[in-house]
Amino acid sequence: MALEDGVPRPVVVITDTEELDPAPGIRLLADAGWEVRVAGSRDPEAIGAVAHDADALIVGYARVDADLLDRVPKVRMLATMSAGYDMVDIAEAERRGLWVANLPGGATEDVAVHALAQALALTRRLPQADAVVRSGGWSGELREVPRRASELTLGLVGMGRIARTLARLAAPLFGGIAAHDPRATDWPEGVERLDLDTLVERADVLSLHIPSTPQTKGLVDAGLLSRMRPGSVLVNVSRGDLVDPVALLAALDGGHLAGAALDVFPVEPPAADDRLRSHPRLLLSPHSAFLSDASLRAYVTEPARNVIAWWATGRPHTPVVDPTSRNASRTTSRTASRTQGVLA
Structure with missing residues (x-):
């Protein structure tokens, strides 16, 4: 947590943005009192250097596994910039009691x-x-x-x-x-x-x-x-x-x-x-099915809203891992079983 004029501010780091302009999301977070940093990298060492004291990560394509999480020990919230969250090691996030939220309807x-x-x-x-x-x-x-x-x-x-x-x-x-x-x-x-x-x-x-x-x-x-x-x-x-x-x-x-x-x-x-x-x-087509003017805004603003909601209320809008649940893996287990069922 960072300090501004002696007042603590939560820190969120955006790992990588690729073709996205993070500015609309950064504005939302800054207006809500967050210090926002952009690592601009998928490399865990580069992300760790920027996010060593971060409370939350907003994740693009960067792999979030035990190696990265060891470098960001204060992080309690992971918000993906996509509906998919396969870049996150869900089992490791659950083991550490982290929130994970995705973007289910952005595109x-x-x-x-x-x-x-x-x-x-x-x-x-x-x-x-x-x-x-x-x-x-x-x-x-x-x-x-x-x-x-x-x-x-x-x-x-x-x-x-x-x-x-x-x-x-x-x-x-x-x-x-x-x-x-x-x-x-x-x-x-x-x-x-x-x-x-x-x-x-x-x-x-x-x-x-x-x-x-x-x-x-x-x-x-x-x-x-x-x-x-x-x-x-x-x-x-x-x-x-x-x-x-x-x-x-x-x-x-x-x-x-x-x-x-x-x-x-x-x-x-x-x-x-x-x-x-x-x-x-x-x-x-070049992995562009998601692409539109509206989706580009959603991919940066909705993860920001998830982070803001988590800090303000204790819960993001669209969680896929809820560490407060008695069965923290309830959501992800349901997703996994449904996926396995496709082959049935």
């Missing part, structure tokens, strides 16, 4: 719209049409006829906030929507509930909406891809390691899949010579 609409745009672009064969015109050709050179969305089934793996929003937006366009998520309780009307194998076999567009965990990494492998309908397409706006890139490229090369849209990759950015960058049946 829900943006990611859902991005997934829908990718799905429609693939079914309408827009990347191929664009390439034909740019090369001097016209409609006679189109090798594949676009498909009518109202005759297709959109399949969703996962039924969280983003998938539910996507289902609502896509309902007037697709002939049917089906999903798999055996743990989900908030199930939207009009979405057929299927086991994973049946969903994979019936979907014309398969869109992924699950986190990366030991149970879901590599979920979309050669076996799953072989069970997808011939001519179907895959959309991934979730996590890059859900999909085996070698198996995906093989399915595209063999023509079993008509295309795939990737916003996320196993390694980001992919290497210059990575075939994912150049395959003609891939529609790519």
Whole structure:
């Protein structure tokens, strides 16, 4: 805790901001009486040097594990600048009795719209049409006829906030929507509930909406891809390691899949010579599904509000780890079990 004119002020450190402008969040925190520092790094040594006396961390992509937490012994609150919190060692945070809060709805609409745009672009064969015109050709050179969305089934793996929003937006366009998520309780009307194998076999567009965990990494492998309908397409706006890139490229090369849209990759950015960058049946975006003017504000202001609320009331707005609960891992255990259920 820092002092200003003899008055103690809590200290919060923003680890790394990448493309985000932290100024709106800094203003909120400063107005609430916080001293704000920006480490501007993912390196634990650099963060520790800035945050040695910090009460809270606002975390971008920096890995928060035992090594970093040993360097910031006063920290009691971790607020992520994202809905995902896989950069935080949750078990270690629970062991130390730390609060962890995430940003569950900051870009829900943006990611859902991005997934829908990718799905429609693939079914309408827009990347191929664009390439034909740019090369001097016209409609006679189109090798594949676009498909009518109202005759297709959109399949969703996962039924969280983003998938539910996507289902609502896509309902007037697709002939049917089906999903798999055996743990989900908030199930939207009009979405057929299927086991994973049946969903994979019936979907014309398969869109992924699950986190990366030991149970879901590599979920979309050669076996799953072989069970997808011939001519179907895959959309991934979730996590890059859900999909085996070698198996995906093989399915595209063999023509079993008509295309795939990737916003996320196993390694980001992919290497210059990575075939994912150049395959003609891939529609790519640079991990930007979350991006909008509104989401950029939310990603810096909502973590700040979580920190301010925690200091003022003893509880952040959107906790995922609550050390005051009799079962501190209650929230995270529920999340983990639901994720594991995706494979059931």
